[in-house]
Amino acid sequence: MAAIELLGLAWERPWGVLALLVPALVWLLAARGGRSVDVWTGTLAVWREVAGPTPQRERRARRLPLAVRFLLAALVIGTLALVEPRAPSPAASRTWTVVVDRSPSMYLPWLAADGKSQRQLTRLEHAAEQARELLAQVRSEGDRVVWLTYEDGRPARIEGGALPQAWLTASAIPQSEPPWPSHARTGTLWVSDAEPAAAARDAGLALSGGAAVPGFVAALGSTRVEWDGEQLRERADAGAQPVVLLAPGAEGPVERVVRAWAQARGCEVAAQPGASPVLAVVVDGGARSTRRGSGSMSWAGRDGWRWEVGLADAFHPRGEVWLREDEFGLPVVAWEPGRVTLASGLYDREPAGDPADFALSWSALLDRAGLAPAGVVPLAERRAAGAGRVRAPLPPSTESTSPGGLPAAALAGSAAALALAALLTRRR
Amino acid sequence: MQAAPLLDAPHVHLRPGYVSRLEGLVRRAAGRRERGDLSGRGRALGAGDEFVGHRPYRPGEDVRHLDWALFARLERPFVRVYRREAGERWLVLLDTSGSMGLGAPGKLQLGGEVALGLAALGQRFGAASELLALRATDGAAVRRSFSRREDLPAWIAALQSLEAPADGARGLGELLPLAASGRRRAARVFVLGDLWDVDPAELLALQRPGRRVELVQILAPHELAPAALEREAVRWADREHQLRLEVRLEGETLARYGAALERREEAWRRACARHGLGWSAWSSATPFEDVVAALLGA
Numbered sequence: 073m074a075a076i077e078l079l080g081l082a083w084e085r086p087w088g089v090l091a092l093l094v095p096a097l098v099w100l101l102a103a104r105g106g107r108s109v110d111v112w113t114g115t116l117a118v119w120r121e122v123a124g125p126t127p128q129r130e131r132r133a134r135r136l137p138l139a140v141r142f143l144l145a146a147l148v149i150g151t152l153a154l155v156e157p158r159a160p161s162p163a164a165s166r167t168w169t170v171v172v173d174r175s176p177s178m179y180l181p182w183l184a185a186d187g188k189s190q191r192q193l194t195r196l197e198h199a200a201e202q203a204r205e206l207l208a209q210v211r212s213e214g215d216r217v218v219w220l221t222y223e224d225g226r227p228a229r230i231e232g233g234a235l236p237q238a239w240l241t242a243s244a245i246p247q248s249e250p251p252w253p254s255h256a257r258t259g260t261l262w263v264s265d266a267e268p269a270a271a272a273r274d275a276g277l278a279l280s281g282g283a284a285v286p287g288f289v290a291a292l293g294s295t296r297v298e299w300d301g302e303q304l305r306e307r308a309d310a311g312a313q314p315v316v317l318l319a320p321g322a323e324g325p326v327e328r329v330v331r332a333w334a335q336a337r338g339c340e341v342a343a344q345p346g347a348s349p350v351l352a353v354v355v356d357g358g359a360r361s362t363r364r365g366s367g368s369m370s371w372a373g374r375d376g377w378r379w380e381v382g383l384a385d386a387f388h389p390r391g392e393v394w395l396r397e398d399e400f401g402l403p404v405v406a407w408e409p410g411r412v413t414l415a416s417g418l419y420d421r422e423p424a425g426d427p428a429d430f431a432l433s434w435s436a437l438l439d440r441a442g443l444a445p446a447g448v449v450p451l452a453e454r455r456a457a458g459a460g461r462v463r464a465p466l467p468p469s470t471e472s473t474s475p476g477g478l479p480a481a482a483l484a485g486s487a488a489a490l491a492l493a494a495l496l497t498r499r500r
Numbered sequence: 501m502q503a504a505p506l507l508d509a510p511h512v513h514l515r516p517g518y519v520s521r522l523e524g525l526v527r528r529a530a531g532r533r534e535r536g537d538l539s540g541r542g543r544a545l546g547a548g549d550e551f552v553g554h555r556p557y558r559p560g561e562d563v564r565h566l567d568w569a570l571f572a573r574l575e576r577p578f579v580r581v582y583r584r585e586a587g588e589r590w591l592v593l594l595d596t597s598g599s600m601g602l603g604a605p606g607k608l609q610l611g612g613e614v615a616l617g618l619a620a621l622g623q624r625f626g627a628a629s630e631l632l633a634l635r636a637t638d639g640a641a642v643r644r645s646f647s648r649r650e651d652l653p654a655w656i657a658a659l660q661s662l663e664a665p666a667d668g669a670r671g672l673g674e675l676l677p678l679a680a681s682g683r684r685r686a687a688r689v690f691v692l693g694d695l696w697d698v699d700p701a702e703l704l705a706l707q708r709p710g711r712r713v714e715l716v717q718i719l720a721p722h723e724l725a726p727a728a729l730e731r732e733a734v735r736w737a738d739r740e741h742q743l744r745l746e747v748r749l750e751g752e753t754l755a756r757y758g759a760a761l762e763r764r765e766e767a768w769r770r771a772c773a774r775h776g777l778g779w780s781a782w783s784s785a786t787p788f789e790d791v792v793a794a795l796l797g798a
Contacts, residue, residue, distance in 0.1 A: 108733035108746050110505035114599030114607070114694045115723045115761065116738040116745060122756040123747045137732065 081157040088154035095147035102140040139498035146490035153483030165214045166468045170203055171255045171275075172196075172221040172239060173264035177453035179242040182265075183283035185459070195265040195457065199280035200235040202462050203263050206278055210464050222250045224391075224408065235263075244348065245409040245443065259468020265457035274466045281460025289451040291444060293338015299451055314339040314350040314445045321355030324420040325379075325427075329434040336435075337442070350410070351442040356387050357416040370397035372404045375433035377425035387415035394437055407441040505737040507722060509606025510664040514613065514656050522617060525789045526624045529796070554578040555797035560773030588627040591686035592618055593679055594662070595693025596633050597671030598739035601664025603720025603784045610718050611692040612659040613788035614795075618690055619646035619655060621796055627688070631655060632679050636663040641678045666739045672698035676706075688712045690795065694719055695768070697740065704775045714778040714795055717768065721785050724761070727754050 083089075113119070136144075178196040183189050193201075207217060219230050221239060225248070230236045252262065252270035261276040262268065288311070289304065290297035296310035316334040318327060318341050330353050334341045339350065369382050372395050381404060383397065391408030404415050423430045444450070554567055557577035565579045592615045600608040619629035628647035635642050644658040645651060672693055689706055695717045706713045722729050726749055735746040747753060765781055772779035782791050 108735045109731060110735045110737050110744065111722065111729065112505045112507050112602035112739050113723055113736045114602065114696050114719070114739075115757075116736050116741075116743060117696070118757060118760045118764065119736050119745055119747055121760050123745065123753055 084156040085154060088151060088156075091151040091154055092148065095144045095151070098140070098147060099136070099144055102136050102144075137498075139494045142490050142494035142497060146487045146494060149483055149490060150487035153480045153487060156480045165216060166212065166259065167216040167218060168207060168211065168259050168261065168465070168468060169255065170207070170217060170219045170235075170261045170263055170278075171250050171252070172200075172219060172235065173249050173262070174221050174223075174239060174243065174247045175249050175453065176242065176246045176449045177265055177457065178280075180282070180285040180287075180449065180454065182280055183285060185283055187283045194240075195280040195282045196235075196263075197240065198282070198460075199263045199265060199278045200240075202280065202460075203261055203278035204234060206261060206276060206462055206464050210276075210467060220250075220255075221247075223247060258466040261465045265460075267458060267461065272463075276465025277461050277463040279461045280457065282457045284456040285449075285454050287454060288448045289454060291338070291448045295338065296448065299454060304451075311445055311447065315346065315348075316341050316442075317345055317349040317352040317354070318343060319352065319354040321416075322353055322414055322419060325423055325430060326353070326414070326419055326434065329431050330438065332431065333435050333438045348446070350445055351412065351438060352410065353412045353414075353438075355414045355416055356389070357385055370399055370402070370404075372397040373423075373425070376429035377423045377427075377433065379419075379423040379430070380421045382418035384416045384418075389413055389415075405437075407437060409441060410443045412437060412441050505735075507602050507604050507720065508666075509603055509609060510601030510666065511606070512609050512612035512659045512662055514616070514660060518613065519652075519656075521789065522620050525617060525792060526620055529621055529793075530624055554580060558778060560769065560777075560779065562776045588622070588687040589685050590618065590622050590627050590629040590688045590690065591679060592629055592631050592690045593672065593675055593692065594631065594633040594659075595672050595675070595691075595695075595698075596636065596662050596664050597693070597697050598664055598666055599671075599694050599696055600718075601666065601739055603722070605784050606664075607694055607718045607720055607784045608662065608664045610782070610784040610786065610788060610791070611716075612662065614692055614716065614718075614791045615690070616646075616652075616655055616659060617788050617792035618795065620652070621792060622688075623647060623649065623651075630686075631658060632675065633658075633662055634675055634678075635661075636665040639674065641675075664739070666742075671696075671740075673702065676702050686711065688714070690714045690716060692716045692718065694723075700768070700771060704771060704777065707775050707777050712778065713776075714780070715768070715772060716791065716795065717765075717779070717781040718784055719781065721783050724783055726757060 174196070178199070179194050181189060182191075182193045182195045182198040211217070216231060217233055219232065219236055219239075221228055223243065224245065249264070249268065252268045252272070255262065256271060256273040256275050258274045260274070261278055262272060263278045265280045265282055267277075267279060284301050286299055286301045288296040289299045291311060291314060294309050294311055294313045296307050298305050298307050298310070314337070316330065316339045318330050318334075320343060322330070331341055333339075342349065345352070369380055371378055371380050373379055374395060381397065383402060383404065387403050387406075389403050389406030390413070391406045391411070393403040393406045394412075395405035396402060397404055402415070404417075406413050554570060555578065557566060557579050561579060567578050567580050570578050594608075594611050594615050596608065600606075600611065603609075615631055619631065622629045623646055628645065631642070631644040631646070633642045634640070642658055642662065644655050646655050672691065672695070676698075687710065689711065691703060691706070691714070693716075695703070695715065703713075703715060726734070729749065731749060733746065733748045735744050737744045768779050768781075771777075778795070780791075780794060
C-alpha cells in the first residue's frame with residue numbers, strides 16, 4: 073500500500089495502524105486484570121475503620137499499573153514508528169546568494185558617463201536595483217534569497233527579498249571587496265560597481281559602473297588632498313582636524329610614539345572619546361588594569377627592538393595580533409582598522425635597541441590602523457567603475473529539503489526505552 | 501459468580517518433617533534444663549506451690565513473681581517458677597473460626613503446630629495437656645489429651661481433622677463455655693487464635709490466682725503488612741461474615757491501617773498486663789519452635 077496523506081501528514085506505511093490493535097488488546101486485558109483481587113482477611117473491621125464501611129467509596133477510576141502504562145506507550149509509539157508519518161514534502165526550493173560589495177567606492181554617488189545623474193543614488197543602490205530586477209527574472213516561487221557581505225573579513229548573511237537597509241550606509245571602518253573567487257558558482261549574483269578582477273564564471277553580475285567621483289583622496293591634518301578627476305591638489309583647512317584617541321594606560325614609550333605620529337599626521341590627540349577618531353589606541357580592560365600589579369614581566373619585540381612589558385590579565389584581541397611576547401606567544405598588541413589595542417599591563421619601561429626602530433615600527437602600525445577622515449576616499453576608489461553590466465546568474469542546484477517527519481529511528485528508540493521501563497517497573 | 505478469594509488456608513497439615521522438628525525442640529529444651537540454664541530442679545514450668553526454678557521475666561507479668569534478690573545480683577529480671585506436686589494440667593484452646601482459615605502460611609496451621617509443640621514440651625516436663633477445639637461440621641468439641649508420648653498420633657490426627665470453615669463463626673466465643681470444666685483444673689491455659697471474634701472480657705476472665713493464661717494472637721503476614729501483597733487494589737473478604745470491602749493499598753491508607761492495628765495490639769497488651777495474662781502476637785509465618793520457646797521460656 074502506497075503512502076497516503078491524511079490530517080496534513082504523509083503516512084508511509086498506512087497499514088501499520090493495524091498494529092494499534094495490539095495496545096488496544098493489552099489495555100483491555102490490563103483493565104480487566106487491573107481489577108482488585110479478593111483476599112481473605114480477618115482484619116476487615118480494621119480496614120473498615122481505616123477506609124470506610126461502604127464499598128462505593130472505593131469506586132474510583134482504576135489506574136493501570138505503571139508497567140502496563142509504559143508498555144501501552146511503547147506499543148503506540150512503536151506503531152507510530154512503523155507507520156512513519158511525515159510532513160508532506162514541499163516542492164524542491166532553490167537558494168540564490170547575492171554577494172554585495174561594500175567597499176568605499178560603492179557609497180560614492182553613481183554618475184552616468186557624462187558625470188551627471190538624474191537620481192541621487194549611490195553606486196550600491198544602483199547595483200542593488202539591477203540585482204532586484206535580475207532576481208525577479210530568474211526566481212521561482214519558493215526560492216530563497218540570501219544577501220551576503222563581508223564585515224571586517226567575516227561573512228554576514230541576511231535572508232530576504234531586498235538588500236538589507238543597514239547595508240545602504242557605509243560602515244565606519246572601510247570594508248574590502250568580498251573574496252570573489254569563493255563565490256564564482258551557480259545561484260550567485262555579484263553586486264559591485266566595477267568588474268572584479270576574478271572571473272565570475274557561473275555567477276551573475278549586477279555591476280553599477282559609474283563615472284569617476286572627484287573628491288578628497290587624502291588628508292594631512294586639516295589639509296585635504298583633492299582629486300578633480302585628473303589632478304591632485306592640496307587644500308588647506310578643508311576639513312576638521314582628525315582626532316586620535318589615546319586612552320589612559322599606555323603611558324610611556326607608546327604614548328610618546330603615538331603623539332609624535334599624530335603630530336606628523338596633523339591629528340589632534342584626545343584622552344576621551346568624542347567625535348569619531350580616526351584611530352583609537354587603548355588598553356584592554358582600561359587603565360585600571362595597569363594598577364592591579366605588573367603581573368609577570370615578559371619580553372616582546374619585533375622590527376629590531378625588544379621591550380619588557382608586564383602583562384596582567386588574559387587578552388583576547390579582536391583583529392590581527394601585531395606583537396606577541398617571547399616565552400608563550402601571548403598577544404601583547406593587536407590592531408584592526410581604526411583601533412590599536414594593548415593587553416592590560418605595564419608599558420612604562422623603555423624598549424631595548426634603537427629607539428628609532430621602535431618609533432618607526434609603531435608608526436607603520438599606526439598608519440595601517442588609522443582611518444581616513446570622513447569624506448576622504450582613496451583615489452583608487454574614486455576612479456571610474458566602467459559602464460556597468462548585468463548578467464543573470466545560472467540557477468542554483470535544486471535542494472532536496474527534508475520532509476520534516478519524525479525520524480522512525482527516534483520513535484523506535486523511544487518505544488524500546490518505554491518497553492524497558494515497563495520491564496523494570498513490572499510487579500513480580 | 502465471585503471468584504474465590506486468595507490465601508485460603510482452612511486446614512492444618514502437619515508435614516513429615518514437623519515431627520522431627522518437634523522432637524528437636526523437646527530435646528533442646530530438655531538439654532538446656534539439664535545443663536542448668538534454669539536454676540533449680542524444675543520438671544514443669546508454671547505457677548504452683550513448689551519452687552522449681554527461674555525463667556526470664558516477660559513484660560506485663562505480675563512483678564510479685566520477680567526474684568528481686570536475683571535481680572539485684574544479675575541486674576536482669578527473672579521470675580520464680582513453681583510446680584504443683586500433683587503435676588500440672590494445661591489447657592490448649594485452639595480457635596477454628598473462619599478467620600483462622602487464611603494466610604500464607606495459614607493461621608490455623610501455625611496454631612495447630614504451636615498447640616502440639618506446647619503439649620509435647622509440657623509432657624516432657626511432666627504436664628498433661630488437653631486440646632480443645634470446635635469441629636467445623638457440627639460445632640461439637642474436639643478434645644484430646646496428651647500425657648504420654650503415645651498420645652502424639654492422636655493429637656496429630658485431631659489437629660489435621662480441624663477446619664476453619666468459610667461460613668462459620670465458631671470461634672472462641674463458642675469454645676470458652678465448653679472449656680469451663682477443663683479450665684477449672686488447668687494450671688496453664690493457652691489460647692491460640694487471632695482474637696478478633698471474641699469478647700476480650702471473656703478471655704480476661706480466664707485468669708485465676710495460681711493459673712497462668714497465655715493469649716497467643718496469630719495473624720497472617722498480609723494482615724500484619726498488607727503492602728507485601730504488592731497490589732494496588734484489593735477487595736478484602738471476611739470468611740466468617742462474607743463481607744467484602746474494596747481498598748486501594750496506597751501509602752496513606754496503609755499507614756492508617758498500621759496505626760489502627762498497633763492501637764488494638766497495644767490495647768490487648770495493656771489489658772493483659774493489668775490482669776496478669778500473658779499476651780503475644782505472631783505472624784503465621786513464624787516457625788512454631790520460636791513461639792513455643794517464647795511461651796515456655798525454653
